[in-house]
Amino acid sequence: xxxxxxVVAGVLWACGTYLVLGRQLSRIxxxxxxxxxxxxxxxxxxxxxxxxxAFVGGDPAQFTDPLPxxxxxxxxxxxxxxxxxxxxxxxxxxxxxxxxxxEDDVEDRRIAREAEGIAEMGAEA
Amino acid sequence: MTPLVTLxxxxxxxxxxxxxxxGSFRIVQRLIxxxxxxxxxxxxxxxxxxxxxxxxxxxxxxxxxxxxxxxLVADRLAAIMLLVASLMLLAVLLFAIGQPGAETHHxxxxxxxxxxxxxxxxxxxxxxxxxxxxxxxxxLMASYVLITLGGRADQVRSGMTxxxxxxxxxxxxxxxxxxxxxxxGTVNLADLSSRIADLPDGLRSGLAVLLIxxxxxxxxxxxxxxxxxxxxxxxxxxxxxVFAGLLTKVGVYAIIRSQTLLFPxxxxxxxxxxxxxxxxxxVGVFGAITQNDIKRILSFHxxxxxxxxxxxxxxxxxxxxxxxxFYIIHHIVVxxxxxxxxxxxxxxxxxxxxxxxxxxxxxxxxLAVLFLVPALSLAGIPPFSGFVAKLALIGAxxxxxxxxxxxxxxxxxxxxxxxxxxxxxxxxxxLMGVGDAPLARAASRxxxxxxxxxxxxxxxxxxxxxxxxxxxxxxxxxxxxxxxxTRPYVDTVLGS
Numbered sequence: 001x002x003x004x005x006x007v008v009a010g011v012l013w014a015c016g017t018y019l020v021l022g023r024q025l026s027r028i029x030x031x032x033x034x035x036x037x038x039x040x041x042x043x044x045x046x047x048x049x050x051x052x053x054a055f056v057g058g059d060p061a062q063f064t065d066p067l068p069x070x071x072x073x074x075x076x077x078x079x080x081x082x083x084x085x086x087x088x089x090x091x092x093x094x095x096x097x098x099x100x101x102x103e104d105d106v107e108d109r110r111i112a113r114e115a116e117g118i119a120e121m122g123a124e125a
Numbered sequence: 126m127t128p129l130v131t132l133x134x135x136x137x138x139x140x141x142x143x144x145x146x147x148g149s150f151r152i153v154q155r156l157i158x159x160x161x162x163x164x165x166x167x168x169x170x171x172x173x174x175x176x177x178x179x180x181x182x183x184x185x186x187x188x189x190x191x192x193x194x195x196x197l198v199a200d201r202l203a204a205i206m207l208l209v210a211s212l213m214l215l216a217v218l219l220f221a222i223g224q225p226g227a228e229t230h231h232x233x234x235x236x237x238x239x240x241x242x243x244x245x246x247x248x249x250x251x252x253x254x255x256x257x258x259x260x261x262x263x264x265l266m267a268s269y270v271l272i273t274l275g276g277r278a279d280q281v282r283s284g285m286t287x288x289x290x291x292x293x294x295x296x297x298x299x300x301x302x303x304x305x306x307x308x309x310g311t312v313n314l315a316d317l318s319s320r321i322a323d324l325p326d327g328l329r330s331g332l333a334v335l336l337i338x339x340x341x342x343x344x345x346x347x348x349x350x351x352x353x354x355x356x357x358x359x360x361x362x363x364x365x366x367v368f369a370g371l372l373t374k375v376g377v378y379a380i381i382r383s384q385t386l387l388f389p390x391x392x393x394x395x396x397x398x399x400x401x402x403x404x405x406x407x408v409g410v411f412g413a414i415t416q417n418d419i420k421r422i423l424s425f426h427x428x429x430x431x432x433x434x435x436x437x438x439x440x441x442x443x444x445x446x447x448x449x450x451f452y453i454i455h456h457i458v459v460x461x462x463x464x465x466x467x468x469x470x471x472x473x474x475x476x477x478x479x480x481x482x483x484x485x486x487x488x489x490x491x492l493a494v495l496f497l498v499p500a501l502s503l504a505g506i507p508p509f510s511g512f513v514a515k516l517a518l519i520g521a522x523x524x525x526x527x528x529x530x531x532x533x534x535x536x537x538x539x540x541x542x543x544x545x546x547x548x549x550x551x552x553x554x555x556l557m558g559v560g561d562a563p564l565a566r567a568a569s570r571x572x573x574x575x576x577x578x579x580x581x582x583x584x585x586x587x588x589x590x591x592x593x594x595x596x597x598x599x600x601x602x603x604x605x606x607x608x609x610x611t612r613p614y615v616d617t618v619l620g621s
Contacts, residue, residue, distance in 0.1 A: 020293065025285065032292050039299040046307035068306060071255055075299055078262045082292060085269055089285060096278040111415055 005045050012038030023101050025090040029083060036079040040072045129172050130184045130199050133165050133207055133246040141239035148232040155222055158235045162218055162242060166211040173204035177600065181617045183252070192316040196252035196618055201604040202450065203249045206378055209454055210249070212586070213370045213461050214242050216579045220465055221363035223575025224472065231274055241267035241367070248375050252618055254305065254312040257379060258298050261343070265291050268372060271364045272356065280359050287356035294342035301335045308332070315618035318386050318611055333388045334397075337380060344376030346435060347405040350428045354412060357427075358420035358477075362468030365420065369427050370461035374453055377434050381449065384438060385608040398439030399530050406432030406537040413544045419467045419477040419552065422544055423460070426503065429537060430456050436530055437518055444521035446605035448514070451598055455502070455514040455590055462499040462583040466492065469576060470552060479548065483555035491577065493553045498584045500549065504542035510590040517598065 012034050019031025047068035052058045054066040140161040147153040176182055176199050186195040199207075218238065244264030251257050269291075273284035306312055308328060309320040321329060338349070345353040353373070357365050384398075409429025416422045434456070437449025469492055470485065471477045486493040502509035515538060522531040590597060607614065 020289070028289055032289065032296075035293070035296045039296050039303065042300060042303040043306075046303040048307075067312075068303075071299075071302065071306075074255075074259065078259075078266075078295075081266065082262075082269075082288075085266070086288060086292075089269075089273060089281060089288065092273075092276055093278075093281045093285065096276075096281055111417070115415075 002045065002049070005041055009038045009041040009045070012041065025086075025093060025101070029086050029090060032086065033079070033083055036075070036083075040075055043068050043072045043075065127184050129168060129175065130182055130197050130250060131186070132168050133172070133211065134197075134243050134250060136165055136168075137161055137239040137243040137246070141236040141243065144236040144239060154235040158218055158239060159215070159222075161239060162211060162215040165242065165246070166208070166215055169204065169208040169211050172199055173201075173208050176201055176204045177603070181614055183617050192311050192313045192619070195256055196313060196315070197250045198252035198314075198614070198618055199250055200614060201600070201607050202378070202382070205450065205454065205600070205604060206249045206374070207246060209457050210245050210371050210374075211242070213457060213583075214238075214245075214367065216583050217363045217367045217370075217461060217465070219579040220366070220468070220576050221361075223572040223579070224361075224363060224468065225572060226361055233270065234274065237267050237270045238367075241271065245371055245375060249378060252314050254314060254317065254383075255302060258295070258302060261298065261375075261379075262295060264372065264375065265295070268368060272360045272368070274361060274364065277359075283356040283359045286352050290342065290352040294339055297335070297342075298339045301332065301339055304335070305332060313618070314382070314386055315615040318615055321387050322389050329388065333384065336383050336387075337398075340376045340379040340383065341401075342376070343373065344380060344431055344435075345373050345428050346401055346431055347408050347428075350405070350409070350431075353428060354416075354421055354424040357424045358418065362464065362471065365424075366461050366464035366468065369423070369464050370457045373427055373431060374457055377431060377453060380435070381438050381446075381608070385446070386611050386614065396439070398435055399527060402432045402435035402439050403530050403533045404432075405429065405435060406533060410537050410540040410544065414540065414547070417479050419470060419479065419548055420464070422548060423463050423467060426463075426541065426544070427460060429541065430460070430503070432537070433515070433518055433534060436534060437521065439530070440521055440525045440527060442521060442525050443602065443605050443609055444517070444524050446608050447598065447602040448517035448521045450601040450604045451517050452514040454597065454601070455510040455587070458583060458587045458590065459499045459502045459511065462580060462587060463496075463503065465576075465580040465583065466496045466499065469495070469580060472576070474552075479551040482552040484553075486553040495577075495580055495584055496549070496553065499587060500545040501542075502587055504545050505538045506542070508591055510587045510594075513591060513594045513598070517601075 016031045016034035016038060019027045019034065022028060022031070047065035051064040052062045054063040140157050144154050144157050147157070172182070181198055181200045183199075184197040186197060189195070221234070221238075241264060244260050244262075244267060248257060248260035248264060251260055269284065269288050272287055273280050302312065305317070305321075308324055309317060311317055311320060321332070324332075342349045342352075357368055360368065406429050409425050409427075409432065413422045413425035413429060416425060430452075433452050434449050437445045437447075437452060439445070440448075467477060470482070473489055473492065474482055474485065476482065498509065502511040505511040505515040515534070519531050519534060522528070522534070
């Protein structure tokens with residue numbers, strides 16, 4: 001079971017990383033979501049093996065560690081909020097630029113062009 | 126003593142909730158924010174004086190004792206950071222109220238700004254790693270909203286970069302948390318400090334480096350800084366000023382806290398930190414030299430300056446850490462001031478592009494002086510605060526025998542001065558008027574008074590750092606003492 005979960009987390013991270021590296025916002029958002037799920041699976045794993053449900057009676061020594069589950073719950077809520085915000089931002093980006101690509105930084109491009117120009121002048125001289 | 130520690134975090138949060146209710150009454154919102162942040166600043170001052178006299182104050186929230194419950198700890202470092210941060214938040218708030226723009230046009234500005242204040246306070250005060258994650262998220266969520274407040278195309282673009290990078294760093298942080306919990310079974314910092322010492326060496330160094338990467342993204346150290354100069358300049362001035370002064374320093378605080386408390390001195394990645402520090406300084410300042418926009422130049426300088434703080438930590442001597450703490454205090458004040466001045470320039474001339482600015486010194490002599498004080502301070506020219514801070518760090522570097530990093534930091538200071546001169550000679554000197562830029566519509570008298578007033582106050586504060594450099598350095602040294610000898614911290618947290 002543990003190995004299976006580790007593999008699941010690994011696959012989620014691989015897919016997430018691939019999607020985040022793209023330029024389309026919708027893909028990036030899905031990628032971020034997958035990364036979040038991957039971490040959540042790992043967090044559950046961090047609590048160790050399974051046991052009886054915590055806090056509902058029974059032997060405390062047999063309990064599943066409840067703390068990582070609390071972590072995961074917090075993390076899920078936070079990821080949910082942030083992804084909602086990201087979607088709003090992507091929608092705004094679509095309204096303003098009418099596509100959902102992450103665009104180049106204009107000022108950055110300008111300075112890079114200047115640098116290329118200087119290099120060319122150097123080569124000509 | 127419970128309220129003194131919890132209030133800096135709870136007060137702004139509560140005020141934010143009230144503030145949303147008064148969305149259509151801007152005057153009430155302003156009143157709430159100013160009163161709250163003044164209150165927070167006063168409380169932080171009391172907290173600092175108490176902590177300095179009597180040692181750490183620990184609060185176990187909800188009465189659950191240390192390793193299980195949520196712990197808030199105020200030690201000297203946390204209290205200093207809290208005080209400086211609340212002073213900055215207050216000054217920038219006054220600037221924002223004066224500036225026509227972000228604050229006036231958006232109902233959300235005040236509540237979100239207060240939530241940002243609350244998140245920053247929690248990040249400084251928390252005594253447990255998972256809570257630090259929550260504090261980061263609260264701060265970041267507020268910062269996402271603030272950075273995209275205008276909703277313009279360039280803001281959305283740069284906001285997107287910022288949000289995605291921050292989210293990746295948060296995911297990595299959670300990953301680090303999962304590893305740490307799996308290895309030790311706790312996330313309480315004091316508890317971790319003893320349990321991590323028992324782990325095998327390889328695992329320990331792995332965790333140390335993973336945490337440096339996570340916090341390094343927030344602190345914008347080399348090679349994790351690329352998002353910063355892209356995203357900061359497009360936000361409204363007050364927002365950029367607060368981010369520049371405080372957000373990266375929350376990352377630096379987290380690095381210092383985790384490295385000193387969690388990892389014993391023999392596993393300190395000291396040389397790695399020194400190399401990273403040197404590269405951060407050099408790459409940051411070269412980036413600044415290439416830029417042609419005031420805010421972008423200043424943004425690259427944030428990166429460059431972070432290097433000095435990491436250098437102090439990397440030396441890992443008493444003098445080095447004291448220098449780093451002193452440098453952080455100086456840097457927060459000076460950097461915030463510089464961005465406010467950049468905002469004033471943009472307000473007056475309608476642009477921050479150096480090519481389109483000229484002769485501001487003739488039309489706005491006050492503004493010129495206001496720029497010169499923090500600019501020379503940033504470069505480390507005596508008698509400004511940057512000189513004292515850099516002297517402390519360089520002294521520590523020579524004391525530790527790390528001559529390479531000392532040489533690098535001196536050269537970077539010169540280059541910093543060079544890029545400040547670039548701004549000065551392009552924007553402030555010259556015979557022309559303000560260039561071909563259309564004059565921004567004249568702001569009202571009251572708004573000018575508020576904007577200039579808050580900037581003058583901050584410039585004055587940076588001069589005050591020089592005047593009281595002695596006591597302040599002594600305080601930094603006591604703080605460094607705390608950081609070197611963590612036993613009192615651990616005992617207070619676990620004992621009570």
